[in-house]
Amino acid sequence: MAEVTREAPAVLQRPADRRPRVSRAILDWAAVIPFFAYIGVFLLLPALWLIVGAFQTESGSLTLDNIRALFNDQYANAYLNSVEISLATALTGSVCGFFVAYAAVKEGAPGWIRSVLSTFSGVAANFAGIPLAFAFVATLGTTGVVTAFLNDHGINLYQNGFTLYSFAGLVLVYTYFQLPLMILVISPALDGLRREWHEAATNLGATSLEYWRWVGLPILWPSLLGSFVLLFGTAFAAYATATSLVGSQISLVPILIGRVTTGDFASNPQMANALSLGMILIISVAMVIYALLQRRSSRWLQ
Amino acid sequence: MAGLEIQKLRKQFGEVVALNNLDLSIRSGEFVSFLGPSGCGKTTALRIIAGFETPTSGRVLVDGKDITNVPANRRDMGMVFQAYSLFPNMTARDNVAFGLRVRRVSRDQQLRRAAELLEMVGLAAAMNRYPHQLSGGQQQRVALARALAIEPRVLLLDEPLSALDAKVRVQLREEIRRIQTRLGITTLYVTHDQEEALSVSDRVVVLSQGQIEQVGTPAEIYGEPRTVFVAQFVGTMNRIAGRVASNGRGMVETDGAVLRADGARNWQNGARVLMLIRPESISLDRLEEAASPPEGAIEGRVRSHTFLGAVTRLAVASPVGEMMVDVGTAQALSLSEGSRVGLSWDPAVPRLIDLSDQ
Amino acid sequence: MKRGRFTLWDVFWLLFAAVYFLVPLYGSAEFSLETGPHSHGFDAYGQVLRDPAFQDSFLLSLELSIATVVLSMILMVPTVYWVNLRLPRLRRVLDFIAVLPFVVPAVTLAVAILGVFRQTFPWMISGPHILVLSYVVLALPFTYRSLDAGMRSFNPRTLTEAAQSLGANWFTILLRVILPNLRFAMLSAAFLTVTLVMGEYTMAALMLFNTFSVYMFQIGNEQANQAAALAMISLLLTWAAMFGILFLGRGVGRRQAQIGGAR
Numbered sequence: 001m002a003e004v005t006r007e008a009p010a011v012l013q014r015p016a017d018r019r020p021r022v023s024r025a026i027l028d029w030a031a032v033i034p035f036f037a038y039i040g041v042f043l044l045l046p047a048l049w050l051i052v053g054a055f056q057t058e059s060g061s062l063t064l065d066n067i068r069a070l071f072n073d074q075y076a077n078a079y080l081n082s083v084e085i086s087l088a089t090a091l092t093g094s095v096c097g098f099f100v101a102y103a104a105v106k107e108g109a110p111g112w113i114r115s116v117l118s119t120f121s122g123v124a125a126n127f128a129g130i131p132l133a134f135a136f137v138a139t140l141g142t143t144g145v146v147t148a149f150l151n152d153h154g155i156n157l158y159q160n161g162f163t164l165y166s167f168a169g170l171v172l173v174y175t176y177f178q179l180p181l182m183i184l185v186i187s188p189a190l191d192g193l194r195r196e197w198h199e200a201a202t203n204l205g206a207t208s209l210e211y212w213r214w215v216g217l218p219i220l221w222p223s224l225l226g227s228f229v230l231l232f233g234t235a236f237a238a239y240a241t242a243t244s245l246v247g248s249q250i251s252l253v254p255i256l257i258g259r260v261t262t263g264d265f266a267s268n269p270q271m272a273n274a275l276s277l278g279m280i281l282i283i284s285v286a287m288v289i290y291a292l293l294q295r296r297s298s299r300w301l302q
Numbered sequence: 303m304a305g306l307e308i309q310k311l312r313k314q315f316g317e318v319v320a321l322n323n324l325d326l327s328i329r330s331g332e333f334v335s336f337l338g339p340s341g342c343g344k345t346t347a348l349r350i351i352a353g354f355e356t357p358t359s360g361r362v363l364v365d366g367k368d369i370t371n372v373p374a375n376r377r378d379m380g381m382v383f384q385a386y387s388l389f390p391n392m393t394a395r396d397n398v399a400f401g402l403r404v405r406r407v408s409r410d411q412q413l414r415r416a417a418e419l420l421e422m423v424g425l426a427a428a429m430n431r432y433p434h435q436l437s438g439g440q441q442q443r444v445a446l447a448r449a450l451a452i453e454p455r456v457l458l459l460d461e462p463l464s465a466l467d468a469k470v471r472v473q474l475r476e477e478i479r480r481i482q483t484r485l486g487i488t489t490l491y492v493t494h495d496q497e498e499a500l501s502v503s504d505r506v507v508v509l510s511q512g513q514i515e516q517v518g519t520p521a522e523i524y525g526e527p528r529t530v531f532v533a534q535f536v537g538t539m540n541r542i543a544g545r546v547a548s549n550g551r552g553m554v555e556t557d558g559a560v561l562r563a564d565g566a567r568n569w570q571n572g573a574r575v576l577m578l579i580r581p582e583s584i585s586l587d588r589l590e591e592a593a594s595p596p597e598g599a600i601e602g603r604v605r606s607h608t609f610l611g612a613v614t615r616l617a618v619a620s621p622v623g624e625m626m627v628d629v630g631t632a633q634a635l636s637l638s639e640g641s642r643v644g645l646s647w648d649p650a651v652p653r654l655i656d657l658s659d660q
Numbered sequence: 661m662k663r664g665r666f667t668l669w670d671v672f673w674l675l676f677a678a679v680y681f682l683v684p685l686y687g688s689a690e691f692s693l694e695t696g697p698h699s700h701g702f703d704a705y706g707q708v709l710r711d712p713a714f715q716d717s718f719l720l721s722l723e724l725s726i727a728t729v730v731l732s733m734i735l736m737v738p739t740v741y742w743v744n745l746r747l748p749r750l751r752r753v754l755d756f757i758a759v760l761p762f763v764v765p766a767v768t769l770a771v772a773i774l775g776v777f778r779q780t781f782p783w784m785i786s787g788p789h790i791l792v793l794s795y796v797v798l799a800l801p802f803t804y805r806s807l808d809a810g811m812r813s814f815n816p817r818t819l820t821e822a823a824q825s826l827g828a829n830w831f832t833i834l835l836r837v838i839l840p841n842l843r844f845a846m847l848s849a850a851f852l853t854v855t856l857v858m859g860e861y862t863m864a865a866l867m868l869f870n871t872f873s874v875y876m877f878q879i880g881n882e883q884a885n886q887a888a889a890l891a892m893i894s895l896l897l898t899w900a901a902m903f904g905i906l907f908l909g910r911g912v913g914r915r916q917a918q919i920g921g922a923r
Contacts, residue, residue: 028746035739039757043797046772047764053775099673108666113674123895123902124681129859130876131894132684137880138888139687146687176684179677196387199354200445202374203381204401204452214400218391237765240861244877254767254862261771261866273775276768283763291759299434300390 051280053273066274075256075271079278082236082253085167089174090231094224096175097182105190118187121180128177133244136173140164165246173245174238178231185230189223192301222297226290233286236279253279305330306351306456306488311360313346313512320346322512323360328505330365331486333479335499337523338509339535344492345460347509351490352458353377364455380449380487381458385465387445388433394420394444395429401452419447422481439470446478450485457482457489463498471495475502496536500524508532525580530655533578538615540584542577542622543657546570552649558621562598562649574657581615581628583651588637589644599646604637618643685895692888704885708893717875724788724871725857728795729850732803735796737846740807741838744816758804761797766862769794774867788869795857802856803849810845844908851901858897 057063069075104113127135139146140157141164147157163169193216201211217224239254248259253275259265260272306328313321321343328334336344349355351362353374361370369377380401388397398419399412407415420426423443433441442462449457459478463471479502482489493499499506500520508515508523508531516523516532527533533541544556548571552564556577563577595601602620614634618625625645629637637643695701708714743750764772773794777784784790816838823833839846861873876894880887 028742031742032739032747032750035735038735038796039760039800042773042793043757043760043764043769046769046776047760049776050768050772096673096676099669100677103666103670103673106666106670109670109674117674117677119902119906120677120681123898126855126859126898126902127895130861130873130880131859131891134876134880134887134891135684135688135895137884138691138891139684141884143884144687145690146683176680179680183677194386196383196385197389199374200381200383200387200389200448201400202354203352203377203379204448205375205378205404206400207375210404214403215389215391219389233762237762237767239765239767240873243861243865244880254765257767257771258862258866261774272771276771279765279768280763283765287759287763 047280050273050276053270054277056270056273058268058270066268066270067277069268069271070274070278074251075275078251078253078256078275079282081167081251082279083282085170085174085252086232086235088171089178089235090228092171092175093178093182093231094186094228097179097227098186098224100179101183101186101190105187107195117183121183124180125177125184128238129240130244132173132176133241136164136169136176136245140169140172165249167250170242170246170250173241174235177241178235181234182227182231185227186223189220189227189297189301193219219300220297222293223301226293226297229286229290229293233283233290236283236286305365306490307363307366308347308351309361309363311347311350311362312358313343313350313355314358320512321350321357321360324512324514326507326514326517328488328490330488333482333489333491333502333504335491335493335503335506336509337493337496337499337506337535338515339494341511342509343512344494344509348458348460348490348492351456352379352381378452378454379456379458380452380454381460382442382445382449382462384461385438385441388436388441388448390433393430393432394425394436397433397444398448398451400448405452415451416447419451420444422450423447423477437470438466439474442466442474443477446481450481450487454487457487459489459491461493462491464493464495471498478502500536508535510535526653527578528655530576530657533576533653533655538581538626540579540581540625542579544575544577544622546573546575546654548572554652554654556622558623559600561600561622561652562647563652563654564649565652565654569654575654576657578653578655579647579651581626582613584625584627584645584647586616586618586627586629586633586637587644587646589642591642595644596646598649599644602643602645604639604641604643606639607634618645620645688888688891688895692885692892694885704883704889705893707883708879708886708889713870713875714879714890717870717872720788720870721858721872724791724795725854727789727792728799728857729853731792732796732799732849732853733846736800736803736807736849737839737842738834740804740811741816741834744808744811745820754804754808758801761800766798766860767866769797770863770866785867788871790867791864791869791871794863795853795860798860798863799849799853799856802852806845806849806852807842810842810848813845814841816841847908848905851904855898855901859894 054066055062055064057065070079100117103109104117136144138144141147142158144164150157164172197215197219198211201215206214237254239258242250242252242255243258248255248264256265257272257275257279260267260269260275263269308324308326311321311324312319324343324347326334336347338344346355350357353369353372357370361368363369364377364379388394389400392400395413395416398416402412402415417426417429420429423446425440425443425447428436428440428444433444436444445462462478463474466474475498478491491499491503500523503520505517506520506523507517510531516528518526523532523536527536527539530541533539542554542556542561544554544561546566546569547553547555547560550567550571552562552567554561554563554566554575554577561577566575569575589595589601600620600622602618602625605617605619605624608615608617609631610628612631613628614631616627616629616634616637618627627645692704693700693702695703740754743754761769773790774785777790819837819841820833823837828837858872860871861877864871864874865877876887876890879890
C-alpha cells in the first residue's frame with residue numbers, strides 16, 4: 001500500500017516540482033529553521049548567557065567566586081531548604097497520589113470515579129501559584145474559614161503552634177498540586193498493570209501482599225520512582241506559590257533568585273546566575289533519572 | 303484428583319442473567335469443554351469456579367466439598383488465561399516456580415519442579431527467557447506449566463488458544479490433551495471454537511445465554527444435536543422446516559417436497575419439526591435434464607462450489623431451499639454450476655427437532 | 661477481580677482526596693463571600709470587578725494569552741507537521757527540546773532573558789511583548805505534546821500526498837487538509853496556554869509587568885476578601901478551560917494528562 005502512494009506523486013508531478021534531491025533536502029531542513037531559531041534566541045541563548053554569567057564578575061572577567069559563594073550559609077541554606085521541601089512534597093504527593101489513583105482503578109470502584117478524579121486532578125494541578133496560596137490562606141490562615149470553625153469547636157490551631165506560613169504550611173500547600181500531578185502521571189502506569197497478573201498470582205495462591213511484593217511493585221517501581229523524581233523537580237522550581245505564602249521568611253532557591261534579581265537581596269547580581277545554574281543542574285539530574293526510569297518502565301507496561 | 307460439581311449456579315449482573323441455574327457434574331480426571339458464543343456465560347461460569355466472581359446463588363463443589371466461599375487463592379486450582387498472564391518481570395522458570403514459592407517450597411525444589419514442567423511442555427531450553435522474548439504459543443505453554451506446577455485438583459483453561467495462530471492452535475491443543483491425559487487432572491476448558499472443543503474433550507457442554515443447551519460426548523453433540531441452537535452452532539447443518547406426514551411411513555412434508563426421515567415415525571402426525579442433515583450425509587448424482595429424480599430423492603441445481611481441500615462443498619438450489627452437500631473434489635469437478643442433480647440420503651440419518659415452541 | 665478488591669482503605673483514600681481538593685476551594689469561596697461577621701454577599705467580587713487596575717491587568721493578561729496562542733500555533737504547527745512528514749529523525753530532538761523548559765523554569769528563564777537582552781537589545785524587554793515571547797517557550801512542552809499527539813492521530817503523510825497529487829500547494833495543504841484535522845489538538849493546546857498565561861506570576865513579576873497574577877498578588881497583600889474572590893475567579897477560568905477541553909474531547913475520546921500552569 002505504501003508503495004502505491006509513493007509512486008503516485010512521481011507520476012503526476014508537475015514540472016516545477018522536479019527539484020534535484022540535494023536542494024530538496026536543504027529545503028526540508030530550512031522549513032524548521034524558524035522554530036529552532038526561536039528556541040535558540042529565546043531559550044538556548046539566554047540559558048547559555050546565564051550559565052556563562054555564573055562564572056563572571058560584574059565587570060565580565062571569569063571567576064569561580066560566584067560558585068564558591070554558593071557554599072556560604074545563606075545560599076547553601078536555600079538549597080538545603082529547597083531540597084528538603086521538594087523531597088517532602090514529592091513523598092507526600094507520590095505516596096498519597098498512588099493510593100488515590102490505585103483506589104480509582106480497582107474493580108468495585110464506581111465507574112464515574114475514574115473520570116471525576118481525572119478531571120479534578122487536571123484542575124487542581126493547574127490551580128497552582130498565587131490563587132492556590134490565597135485559597136489556603138482563606139481556609140487555614142489566621143482568620144481562615146476552617147481555622148475559625150475549629151476555634152468555635154475548641155481547637156485553637158494557631159495557639160497550639162500551627163501556622164500556615166511555615167515549612168509545614170508549604171508542604172501542605174505544595175501537596176495540593178503534587179497530589180493530582182502524581183495521579184495523572186501514575187494512572188497510565190497502573191492501567192498497564194494487567195489484571196491477568198493479579199488474577200494469576202491469586203490463582204496460584206498469593207495474597208494481595210505477596211502479589212505486590214513479587215509482581216506489582218517490581219513492575220511498577222520504575223514508574224513510581226520516576227513520578228517521584230518528576231514531583232521533586234516540580235516542587236524545586238516552584239516560585240509563585242512560595243512567594244505568595246511565605247515570601248522571604250523561608251529561604252528557597254527560586255525565591256532567592258527572584259530577590260537577587262529585583263535587588264531585594266544584597267549581593268552581587270551575578271549570584272542570580274550562579275543560583276540558577278545550581279538549580280538547573282539539580283533539575284537536570286532529576287530529569288535524566290526520570291527519562292531513564294521511563295524507558296525502564298515502558299518495557300513492561302506497554 | 304477431584305471431581306467438580308456445580309449446583310444451581312446462578313449469576314446476575316443487575317437485570318442481566320448471565321448464568322441461569324446451571325447444574326453439572328464432572329468426573330475426576332475428565333476433560334470437559336464449555337462451548338458457546340461470546341456472552342453465553344461460559345467464561346463467567348469458569349471465573350466463578352476459579353473464585354474470581356461470586357455467584358448470586360448456587361454452589362461449587364470439589365471432591366464433594368463446598369468451596370463456594372473459599373477465597374480464590376486457596377482453591378488449589380490451576381488456571382491458564384487467554385493471554386498476557388505471565389509475570390513480565392520473571393523468567394519462564396521463575397514464572398513456573400511462582401506457585402511453589404508462594405507455598406514456601408525450598409528454592410531447590412522450586413527450580414527442580416519448574417525444570418521438570420518446562421521439560422514436559424517442551425520448553426526446557428527457554429528456562430531463562432523472559433515472556434517478551436517468547437512467542438505466543440511458547441507463552442501459553444509456560445502458562446500451562448505454571449498452572450500444573452502446584453499439582454492442582456482442577457485445571458481451568460479460559461480460551462487459552464484464541465490469541466494464537468491457527469497452526470499453533472492445533473498443535474497446542476493436542477499437547478494440552480496429551481498432558482492432561484497423562485496427569486489425569488480434572489479439566490475445564492472454555493472455548494468458542496467448536497472444532498477445538500470437539501477434538502479434545504471427553505464431554506462437551508454447549509451453552510447459550512446462560513443455559514446449558516446440551517451435554518454430551520463430541521460425537522453426540524455433533525451427530526445428535528438436541529436443540530436448534532446446538533444444531534446451528536456445531537458444524538454445518540442443513541435445516542429444513544416441515545410437518546410430520548400423517549401417513550406413518552416416516553415422511554416429513556415441506557413446502558417444496560415430501561422428504562424421507564425414519565425418525566418421523568416416532569412423532570405425532572402434523573407435528574412441526576426441523577429436519578437436520580449434515581452435508582456429508584447427502585449423496586448427490588447427476589440428473590439428466592428431463593429426467594425425474596429417483597424414488598426418495600429431490601432434484602436440484604448446483605449454484606456454487608466451495609473448495610475445502612479433499613472435499614468440495616456445493617450449494618444446491620432445491621425445492622426445499624438451499625442445501626449444502628459435501629462431495630469428493632474429484633466428483634465435484636464434473637458438476638459445474640447450473641448442473642442438474644438429484645439429492646438423496648439414508649432415511650435413518652436425518653434428526654428431527656421439535657419446532658412447536660420455537 | 662480487577663487488580664484487587666475495593667475496600668474501606670480505598671474509600672478512605674478517595675474521601676481523603678475529595679476533602680483535600682474541596683476544602684480549600686470551599687474556604688476561599690466562603691471567605692470571598694463574607695462581608696461581615698455574619699453576613700454574606702458579593703461585595704468583594706464587586707469591588708474587584710470594578711477596580712480599574714483589575715480590568716487593566718485582566719485585559720493585559722487576556723491579550724497576552726491570545727498573542728501567545730497565536731504565536732505558538734504559527735511557530736509549532738508547521739514545525740510539528742514538517743517533522744512528522746519529512747524529518748522523522750528530528751522527533752527525538754523535538755522531544756528533548758520540549759523538556760527543556762522544565763529544566764529552565766520560569767524563574768530561571770526570567771533571569772536569563774533579562775540578562776541577555778538588558779545589555780544587548782533593551783527594547784526587547786521594554787514592553788509586554790517579551791512576555792509573549794517567553795510564554796511561548798514556557799508553554800512549549802504542552803503545545804508540542806498536544807500538537808504532536810494530534811498530528812499522529814491521523815495520517816498527515818497520506819493526506820499530504822493525496823492533496824499534492826491533486827495539485828495543491830503547501831499553503832492550501834496546511835490550511836485545508838492539516839489544520840482541520842488538528843482542531844482538537846490546537847484547541848486543547850490553546851486552552852492550556854491560556855490557563856498558563858493567565859496564571860503566570862513569576863516572569864511577569866520579575867520583569868515588572870502588571871498582569872492579572874501580579875495584580876492578584878498585590879491585592880492579596882492588602883485585601884484578604886478580594887484576594888479570595890480573585891482566587892475564585894481564577895479557579896473559574898481554570899474550570900472553564902478544563903471543560904472546554906473535555907467538551908471538545910467528547911467526539912475524539914482523547915484522555916491525556918493535561919498539566920500546565922504556574923507553580
